[in-house]
Amino acid sequence: MAVVAATALNLSATDALAEKLKVAGIYTVPIQQKWVGTLHRALTAAKERGEIEYSFSEKVANTDYVRVMREYAESGVNMVVGEAFGISREARKVSDDYPEIAFLMGDPGGPHGENFSVFDNWIHEPCYLMGVVAGTMTKTNKIGMVGGFPIGEVNRLFHAFMAGARSVNPDVEFKVSFIGSWYDPPKAKEFAFAQVESGVDVLYAERAGVVDAAREKGIVAFGNVNDMNKAENGTDVVVASALWHMEPAIDYAIAQVKAGKFAAEDYKEWTMMKAGGASLSPFYEFDGKIPAETRAKVEALAQQIKAGDFVVETNDEEPKSTF
Numbered sequence: 001m002a003v004v005a006a007t008a009l010n011l012s013a014t015d016a017l018a019e020k021l022k023v024a025g026i027y028t029v030p031i032q033q034k035w036v037g038t039l040h041r042a043l044t045a046a047k048e049r050g051e052i053e054y055s056f057s058e059k060v061a062n063t064d065y066v067r068v069m070r071e072y073a074e075s076g077v078n079m080v081v082g083e084a085f086g087i088s089r090e091a092r093k094v095s096d097d098y099p100e101i102a103f104l105m106g107d108p109g110g111p112h113g114e115n116f117s118v119f120d121n122w123i124h125e126p127c128y129l130m131g132v133v134a135g136t137m138t139k140t141n142k143i144g145m146v147g148g149f150p151i152g153e154v155n156r157l158f159h160a161f162m163a164g165a166r167s168v169n170p171d172v173e174f175k176v177s178f179i180g181s182w183y184d185p186p187k188a189k190e191f192a193f194a195q196v197e198s199g200v201d202v203l204y205a206e207r208a209g210v211v212d213a214a215r216e217k218g219i220v221a222f223g224n225v226n227d228m229n230k231a232e233n234g235t236d237v238v239v240a241s242a243l244w245h246m247e248p249a250i251d252y253a254i255a256q257v258k259a260g261k262f263a264a265e266d267y268k269e270w271t272m273m274k275a276g277g278a279s280l281s282p283f284y285e286f287d288g289k290i291p292a293e294t295r296a297k298v299e300a301l302a303q304q305i306k307a308g309d310f311v312v313e314t315n316d317e318e319p320k321s322t323f
Helices: 013-018 034-048 062-075 088-097 124-137 152-168 185-197 210-217 247-258 284-289 292-307
Strands: 021-026 052-057 079-083 102-106 116-119 142-147 173-178 202-205 220-225 238-244 278-280
Touching: 021 034, 021 062, 021 247, 034 052, 034 079, 034 220, 034 247, 052 062, 062 079, 062 088, 079 247, 088 102, 088 116, 102 247, 124 152, 124 202, 124 220, 124 238, 124 278, 124 292, 142 152, 142 185, 152 173, 173 185, 185 202, 185 210, 202 210, 210 220, 238 284
Parallel strands: 021 052, 021 079, 079 102, 102 116, 142 173, 142 202, 202 220, 220 238
Antiparallel strands: 238 278
C-alpha cells in the first residue's frame, strides 16, 4: 500500500510512519558510475538504518526505462528514484498513471503533477571553490576540463570552476572537451592526454579516466561528484573534489512519503551546500602545499555561500575553450 497516498487511503499518520517504505532505484548505467553511485549510497544508507526496503535495476537503456518503471510500480513500491534525462515526457506519463507512488527523478525540467519531483546535480558552489585553488596552482595559466556531455548539469559546473579560477587569476585560459559518454574512462583519458599536450598543467576531471592521465603526466587534477583522491587512485594527484551528497534529498523525500505529504517539488535546495547536499573535500596531502591565504579565502567563501551572502552564478550554456 502506498504511503504517499496515506490520507486518500484512510491510513492514519501512525500507520503510515510504521510502514517500511519500498523504494526502487532505476539506473541507466552501472552503480559504479559516480552519479548513479551517489543515489545508490544514499538509498543504501536508508536501507541500513532500517527505514526502507530497497531494490534497484542498473544498466537500463532509455528504450527499456519506462517498462521497468511500470514493472516496479505494479510490484507495489512506494517510491521510485532514478533519472529521466532523455525520457522526461514518458516518465511523467508513468507518474500520471500511478498517482499513489512518489517519483523522485533526476530531470532538467520542473516538477509535474502531484507526485513527480525532480532533482539535479547542483555542486557548482564547491566547483567555484576548486577553481579558486586551481587558479593559484597553475604555472602555465592553462587549465584543462574534460566532461561527458555539454548539458546544463555539466556546463554550470565548468562555468563555476572557470569563474573561481578567474577570480584569483585573470590570465588563466581553458581547454574544454566533451567525450560524448557518461562512462568511458579510456576515452576521457585520451582527451586529457591531448589537453596536456596543448600545455595545460591542471585538469578538472568531470569524468572518470582523467585522474589516470594526470598521474601519468605528472600534473594535478580536481575531482567531481565523488572523492577522487580516495576513490580513483588520486593520492598525490587530486587536490580536492566537489562532492555531491544525495542523503539530504533522499531523507527528505522518505520523510515526506512516510508523513503522507509527498508532493511535486524541485529538490534543488537539498543538493546545495547550505543543506549539506554539496561540499568541498579535504585537501589531504595538498593541504600544506596550498598557500595559507588561499585556504583561508576558500573557507571564508564557503561560509559566505552557506549563509547566503555569496551567490555562485549558474550558467547552463555550453562552455568553450579559450585557447
